Amino acid sequence: MNLTVFQVINYSLIITALVMLIYYMWDLFFGQNYQPVSWMHAVKQGQVSRVLKMLERHYPDKVRFFNWWFQVRRLNDEQIPGVFAELGVYKGESARILHAMDPLRIFHLFDTFDGFTAIDLKEERGEAATYTPDNFSDTDISRVVHYIGGNENIKLYPGYFPETASIVSDVRFALVNIDADLYRPTRAGLEFFYPRLSPGGVLLVHDYNPKWEGVITAVNDFMKTIPESLVILPDMYGTAMIIRNK
Numbered sequence: 001m002n003l004t005v006f007q008v009i010n011y012s013l014i015i016t017a018l019v020m021l022i023y024y025m026w027d028l029f030f031g032q033n034y035q036p037v038s039w040m041h042a043v044k045q046g047q048v049s050r051v052l053k054m055l056e057r058h059y060p061d062k063v064r065f066f067n068w069w070f071q072v073r074r075l076n077d078e079q080i081p082g083v084f085a086e087l088g089v090y091k092g093e094s095a096r097i098l099h100a101m102d103p104l105r106i107f108h109l110f111d112t113f114d115g116f117t118a119i120d121l122k123e124e125r126g127e128a129a130t131y132t133p134d135n136f137s138d139t140d141i142s143r144v145v146h147y148i149g150g151n152e153n154i155k156l157y158p159g160y161f162p163e164t165a166s167i168v169s170d171v172r173f174a175l176v177n178i179d180a181d182l183y184r185p186t187r188a189g190l191e192f193f194y195p196r197l198s199p200g201g202v203l204l205v206h207d208y209n210p211k212w213e214g215v216i217t218a219v220n221d222f223m224k225t226i227p228e229s230l231v232i233l234p235d236m237y238g239t240a241m242i243i244r245n246k
């Protein structure tokens with residue numbers, strides 16, 4: 001049987017569509033549902049935006065996603081004042097979700113937007129010591145802005161943290177997401193943001209796991225200096241969470 005190029009493309013498209021349909025139906029009937037009852041209730045009540053529903057569907061780490069959602073809800077229910085911040089933005093995936101969860105809060109975003117720096121890498125041990133300034137350098141600030149697709153509350157500060165932080169030294173924070181992978185920026189982030197965190201505000205440090213020794217050490221060292229207890233979340237890569245005492 002001789003097939004034309006057109007027929008080959010046609011059959012390929014039909015097969016792809018069938019596979020996707022089977023995958024979708026399988027997931028619908030047999031897939032595990034990680035959605036908390038409170039989320040499903042909020043969706044039913046029309047309290048979750050279309051964008052956020054779409055982001056939830058595609059984000060693989062459901063525990064991380066829903067912890068953010070419950071924290072943002074708590075901040076609003078308890079009327080905790082302050083803005084949002086993220087240290088370690090990369091292409092903007094987590095920032096996009098957090099912004100969609102509360103577009104009314106100003107959101108300060110810190111990153112070199114050029115990957116790790118040699119000075120931070122120098123002190124690393126374990127797997128992080130094998131990383132180079134090329135890691136996470138494949139990003140671009142205008143593409144990040146476009147990807148987040150947010151409003152005027154999104155503020156980006158390209159450059160080395162903590163050097164870029166002085167511009168927000170008088171600001172109060174309600175939620176801070178630190179996702180910088182290495183000891184030095186993680187420690188600098190904790191030292192900068194914790195004293196500026198509102199009572200009841202939440203500070204999250206991603207990658208609290210043995211692959212990122214520097215993150216564990218930075219968090220553990222810092223915890224010795226504050227009265228709060230650390231909560232470790234069972235999300236995919238481990239998140240260390242501190243809620244500032246009221």
Ligand SMILES: C[S@@+](CC[C@H](N)C(=O)[O-])C[C@H]1O[C@@H](n2cnc3c(N)ncnc32)[C@H](O)[C@@H]1O
Pocket residue numbers: 087088089090091092093094095110111112113114115116117120136159160161162179180181182185
């Ligand atoms: C794991 S990525 C962030 C991922 C992002 N939060 C997400 O979920 O998509 C880590 C980022 O931290 C940034 N970073 C690390 N050290 C930094 C420093 N000292 N100053 C600014 N940015 C830094 C890197 O450039 C990189 O983009």
